[in-house]
Amino acid sequence: MKTVVLGSGGWGTALALVLCDNGHDVTLWSRTPAKAEALRMKRENPLLKGVPLPDALNITSEQSCLEGAELVVCAAPSFAVRKTGEMAAPYLGRDTVLVSVSKGIERDTHLRMSQILQEATGYTCKVAALSGPSHAEEVGLRLPTGCVSACPDRGAARFVQDAFMNDYFRVYTSYDIIGVELSAALKNVIALSCGICAGLGFQDNTKALLMTRAMAEITRLGERLGGTRRTFGGLAGMGDLIVTCTSMHSRNNRAGMLIGQGKTPWEAMDEVGAVVEGYYAAESIHQLAERENVEMPVCRCAYEVLYQGRDPKEVVPELMGRAKKDELLERSWL
Numbered sequence: 001m002k003t004v005v006l007g008s009g010g011w012g013t014a015l016a017l018v019l020c021d022n023g024h025d026v027t028l029w030s031r032t033p034a035k036a037e038a039l040r041m042k043r044e045n046p047l048l049k050g051v052p053l054p055d056a057l058n059i060t061s062e063q064s065c066l067e068g069a070e071l072v073v074c075a076a077p078s079f080a081v082r083k084t085g086e087m088a089a090p091y092l093g094r095d096t097v098l099v100s101v102s103k104g105i106e107r108d109t110h111l112r113m114s115q116i117l118q119e120a121t122g123y124t125c126k127v128a129a130l131s132g133p134s135h136a137e138e139v140g141l142r143l144p145t146g147c148v149s150a151c152p153d154r155g156a157a158r159f160v161q162d163a164f165m166n167d168y169f170r171v172y173t174s175y176d177i178i179g180v181e182l183s184a185a186l187k188n189v190i191a192l193s194c195g196i197c198a199g200l201g202f203q204d205n206t207k208a209l210l211m212t213r214a215m216a217e218i219t220r221l222g223e224r225l226g227g228t229r230r231t232f233g234g235l236a237g238m239g240d241l242i243v244t245c246t247s248m249h250s251r252n253n254r255a256g257m258l259i260g261q262g263k264t265p266w267e268a269m270d271e272v273g274a275v276v277e278g279y280y281a282a283e284s285i286h287q288l289a290e291r292e293n294v295e296m297p298v299c300r301c302a303y304e305v306l307y308q309g310r311d312p313k314e315v316v317p318e319l320m321g322r323a324k325k326d327e328l329l330e331r332s333w334l
Contacts, residue, residue, distance in 0.1 A: 001024045001025065001070050001071060001163065002024070002025045002027075002068055002069045002070055002071075003019050003024045003025065003026050003027070003069060003070065003071040003072070003073065003163070004026075004027045004029055004065055004066050004069045004071075004072050004073070005019070005026065005027070005028050005029065005072075005073040005075055006029050006072065006073065006074050006075060006076060006084050006088060007029070007030075007031075007073075007074065007075030007076045007077075007084070008028050008029065008030035008031075008035060008036070008039060008045065008059070009047060009075060009077070009136075009274075010045065010047035010048055010136035010137065010140075011075050011101060011134075011136040012028065012073070012075030012101070013028060013045045013047065013048055013053070013136070013140070014048060014136040014137075014139040014140045015073055015075065015101060015130075015139070015164070016028045016057055016073075017051070017053070017054070017057070017139070017140060018139065018164055018166065018169050019071075019073075019163065019164065020054050020056055020057050021142075021166060022163065022164070022165075022166055024071075024163065025058075026056070026057055026058065027057075027058040027059070027060060027065045027069075028053075028057055028058065028059045028060075029060060029061065029062075029063075029065055029066075030059065030060075030061050031061065031076075031080075032061060033061040035061075036059050036060055036061040039053065039059045040059045043055075047136065047274075048136060048137060048140040051140040051141065063087060063088075063091070064091075066088055066091035066092070067091055069091070069092075069096060070095065070096060070097070071096070071097050071099065071159075071160070071163055072088060072092065072096060072097070072098045072099070073098075073099045073101060073130075074088075074098065074099065074100050074101065074102060074113075074117060075101050075102065076102055077102065077104075077275045077277070078102050078103065078104025078105075078106070078113065078185075078275075078277055078280060078281075079104075079107075079275075079280065081100070081102050081104075081106075081113050081116050081117065081120075082106070082116050082119075082120050083120075084120075085098075085116060085117045085119075085120025085121050086120045086121075088121065089120060089121040089122060089124065092121055092124050092125045093124065093125065094124065094125060095125075096124075096125040096126075097125065097126050097127075097128060097156050097159050097160060098117055098121065098125050098126070098127045098128070099127075099128050099129070099130050099149075099160055100113040100114050100117055100127065100128070100129045100130070100181075101129075101130045101131070103131065103181075103184035103185055103187075103188060103277055103281075104184075104185050104188070104277050104280060104281050104284075105182075105185045105281055105284035105285065105288070106284070107280065107283065107284055110284055110287065110288050110291075112129075112177075112178070112181040112182065112185070113129065113181060114127045114128070114129050114177055114181060126151065126153050126156040127151070128149055128150060128151035128153075128156050128157055128159075128160050128177070129149075129150045129151070129177050129180050129181050129184075130147055130148070130149050130150075130160060130164070130171075131147060131148055131150070131180050131181065131183070131184040131236045131240065132145070132146055132147030132148050132235040132236050132239055132240055133145070133146065133147075133235060133239040133240045133242065133243035133244075134146075134147055134240075134243075135243065135247060135249040135250075136249075137249050138249070139169065142168045143168065144168050144170070145168065145169050145170070146170045146171070146172065146235050146239070147164070147169070147170075147171050147172070147235065147236075148171070148172050148173070148174050148180055148234065148235050148236045149161045149164070149171050149172070149173050149174070150173070150174040150175070150176060150177040150179075150180040150181070150236070151175070151177055152175050152177060154173065154175060157173040157174065157175070158173055160173075161173050172234075172235065174231065174234075174236070176227055176228040176231045178222070178225060178226045178227040178228075179222050179227030179228050179231030179232060179236070179237070180231060180236040182218070182221065182222045182225060182227055183218060183222065183227075183231065183232060183236045183237040183240060183241070184236065184240060185277075185281045185284075185285065186214075186217075186218045186221070186222075186281070186285060186299070187218070187237075187240050187241040187244050187245070188244065188252045188276075188277045188278030188281050189252075189278045189281050189282045189285055189299055189302050190210070190211060190214040190215075190218075190241060190244075190245060190278075190298070190299075190302075191241075191244040191245045191250050191252035191253045191256065191278055192252045192253070192255060192256040192259075192276070192278035192279065192282070192302060192306070193210060193214070193256060193298060193301075193302045194207050194210055194211065194245040194246075194253060194256060195250075195252065195253040195254060195255060195256020195257040195258075195259070195260065196256040196257070196259050196260040196302075196305065196312050197210060197256075197260065198253075198256070198257045198260060199256065199257040199258060199259060199260020199261040199262075199312075200260040200312060200313065200316070202316075207245065207246075210245075210298065211241060211242070211245050213298060214241070214298045214299070215232065215237070215238060215241060217294075217295075217296040217297070217298055217299055218232055218237065218241075219232040219237075220294050220295070220296070221285070221288065221289060221292065221294045221296060224292045224294050225288070225292065251272050251274050251275070251276050251277075252276055252277065252278040254272050255268040255269055255271075255272045255276045255278070255279070256268075256278075258271055258272070259305070259306075259312065260312055265279055265305075265306050279306055282299065282302050282303045282306050282307070283303060283306075283307060285299050285303070286299060286300060286303035286307075297319060297322065298319065301315040301318065301319060
């Protein structure tokens with residue numbers, strides 16, 4: 001099957017390797033001609049050091065590579081998804097399946113990545129989302145990984161499952177694309193927050209408390225927006241939250257740690273040297289929570305630290321001193 005991966009970052013490259021291993025005709029597209037040439041010549045992506053790119057993997061910066069593709073994977077950063085979709089639109093047909101593997105919420109519109117792609121491509125083709133606990137570095141090494149292929153059209157979800165699934169990359173299907181994509185965006189904000197906790201010197205108890213209560217927030221907002229509760233306890237929800245909050249592979253976690261140590265958000269992102277999606281998602285999530293009148297104290301405090309310059313040291317006593325509540329009923333005793 002002819003497939004194209006749009007975006008030559010670590011995640012796009014790792015997924016291109018999965019598709020190559022499965023015997024597909026795969027082209028990895030880079031927006032920058034110089035980067036495409038470097039990848040062709042060196043046969044290695046510096047973001048996946050030590051992982052050779054197979055000779056069978058085509059690498060280009062030419063948009064014409066999209067002609068006739070049956071499966072197109074959008075692996076652009078969240079802020080570039082709309083432009084990437086608009087670029088691809090003329091080449092897509094009704095039989096093309098477009099898969100978003102980007103994680104975020106668009107600023108101002110508050111649209112999920114699949115919604116952006118639908119708009120950008122004029123609702124020409126079916127759009128699915130692929131998400132889960134999956135560091136590119138580990139997928140590149142062919143370590144066992146699980147993800148979820150989500151689409152209201154179950155045939156399209158299964159099509160993506162069949163394209164990607166193999167002996168090290170297990171794929172489940174789901175109709176709940178809302179819950180899967182919201183989980184993907186929200187967990188990046190929480191990973192930043194966990195990193196801040198580590199930077200402040202807090203340890204495992206604090207991070208477990210933060211992750212668990214943040215998952216309650218994610219579930220509240222997700223259900224309000226149409227997601228299914230079970231999704232948030234699955235691979236795309238709790239699974240992705242765990243891996244992103246606990247690993248130094250996570251750019252969000254590393255950036256948060258630097259912020260906790262005293263750096264500004266921009267200084268931290270510069271030092272990490274790659275896109276930190278949680279920073280951008282924090283603003284959109286805060287706006288969504290206010291619009292939907294959903295209580296999200298952890299995400300609110302993250303927004304205040306990232307965008308309003310609040311000292312992270314002030315946040316912990318505020319969160320710990322909130323009114324007594326029942327964990328199951330989510331109601332205050334007072």
